Amino acid sequence: MERPASTARPSHHRAGSRDLRLFWWANAADGIGSQASGAALPLLLLGLGHSPQAVGLVAGVSTALGLLLGPLVAVPVDRGARKRVMLGSATVSALAMGGVAVALTAGEPPLGLVLAAVLVERFATACFEAAARGTVALVCPGPEQPRAIARLTAADQGALIVGPALGGVLYQAARALPFLADALSYVVGALCVRAMRADLTAPAPRERGEGPVREAAAGWRLVRSSPLLRLVLVWSATVNLVVVALYYGAVFTLQRGGHGGAVLGAVLAASGAAGLAGALAAPRVAKRFGAPRVVAGVTWLLVPLTAALATVVGAWAYGALFGLVCLLMPLASVILQARAIGATAPALQARTGAVLATATTGAAALAPVLAGALAERVSTTAPALACGVTLAVLAAHTSRRPVRGALAAEAVR
Known part of the structure; x- marks a missing residue:
């Protein structure tokens, strides 16, 4: 131990x-x-x-x-x-x-x-x-x-x-x-x-009568039973879907504005640098403001930024807004990842992590399809608007008292 x-x-x-x-x-x-x-x-x-x-x-x-x-x-x-x-x-x-x-x-x-x-x-x-x-x-x-x-x-x-x-x-x-x-x-x-x-073994004791299918599903059972891990799954999958959809929205918007690959590369490089800064600042921000306030606050701040992306066509304005999104997102995601590790026994880390990773990767795989369909059938601004609405629903969920209580309880464990 x-x-x-x-x-x-x-x-x-x-x-x-x-x-x-x-x-x-x-x-x-x-x-x-x-x-x-x-x-x-x-x-x-x-x-x-x-x-x-x-x-x-x-x-x-x-x-x-x-x-x-x-x-x-x-x-x-x-x-x-x-x-x-x-x-x-x-x-x-x-x-x-x-x-x-x-x-x-x-x-x-x-x-x-x-x-x-x-x-x-x-x-x-x-x-x-x-x-x-x-x-x-x-x-x-x-x-x-x-x-x-x-x-x-x-x-x-x-x-x-x-x-x-x-x-x-x-x-x-x-x-x-x-x-x-x-x-x-x-x-x-x-x-x-x-x-x-x-010692990286942390072997999991096998319960008597536990078959391979039930053993493989142990991570899912833990996520389903834990309010904190359910929040991590929902938040990570939703925000991952939004970020990937916004990436493709950037491609569609900048192409519509006549910008080439160099401009798109600069926008993506700037957003990556912003994400790096956000990740490094996350522990200090969490320590100062507390996990419940940071997660809820970041999610609410992402809503107007995402919706504003539907109103801009200039490459640098779009890059600035997208960079702010990428700056804020790690402030919450780092906190949630650390809470998920702390809430999971070492012998269940891989299986629980696989459940969370499958949800986030699946959402990322779905995002380009949704962004392309919205851009083609509605308009190139539709992906950003849809992402804003999705984040508003997520922000309302993170502001609920049981959700904030789960984060606060894990923070003082």
Whole structure:
């Protein structure tokens, strides 16, 4: 069982800090490499003569595979295989992306080969993500977890800024380089995980008569029974859907205004930088104002900002509003992620995290479809208006007394 922060030995604290830094580097390297290859993959497929439909098929199938595998891998992870799964997954991903780089160096690889490598990498990445969930709870004392989550979120935001730009530069130099960089990032991740000294097993005791299906559903049962985890699921899925829909709304709006890819890239880079700043500020904001007030306040503030996006056509005005949305969102999301970790036993971290991740990823996959349908059948401003209405409903929910009480109770646990 995790030792309380007040009685932890200094040597344990130093070991935990070292392991947390290694885990941070593993995630940062993985994020930058994945963003670099992810930005180059559509360009590669189009450059090889494949249609936009084929590009969409690769993206859709790989996303669906991750949704299906996460909850399945979470069971052996929670039963003690966390470190082995992370090491094996990083190794397989490195081999898959390295294979793409070699194939591109040799000539024109067929679509089937590229698709197979991407699916293998997606399979391995889904396994790594499932195993990584809950690692913070095992290497970081409870009071330090919000700060750790903030740093990991900041790394994700930084990867959104650095990764695509790096991928574009490397692709211009040689089309195999982004995939080679992704392969090397997995090697870095594997080495960091291997160097961690903490016991990452946290095995879950199996109850007598509990079959594999019921064991896999333990995370869902916990989320369903916990008001706090239900709030995390609803809030994260809704806001993730909104942010992705607004991203596509930005594409539609800026295209309507005659702006090119450079302007869109600048807007997205600025929004990523704003998200990084929000993630770093989240622990201080939560400490000053309290979790219930921050979550409800941020959600209400997002409503007028999102609705205002429907009224602007200028690139920089749109970028400023979208940047404010991305600045505010991590202030609440970091708090909710830290609360979710604190409310979940170590032996259920992977399965509970898989439930939350499936909801948020599914919402992100649905968002482009909804945004495209609204933009085509109504107007290009319709996605932002719909997002504003959705956030207003969510804000009203976060302001309810039982919801605020659940956050306050977890904050003083």
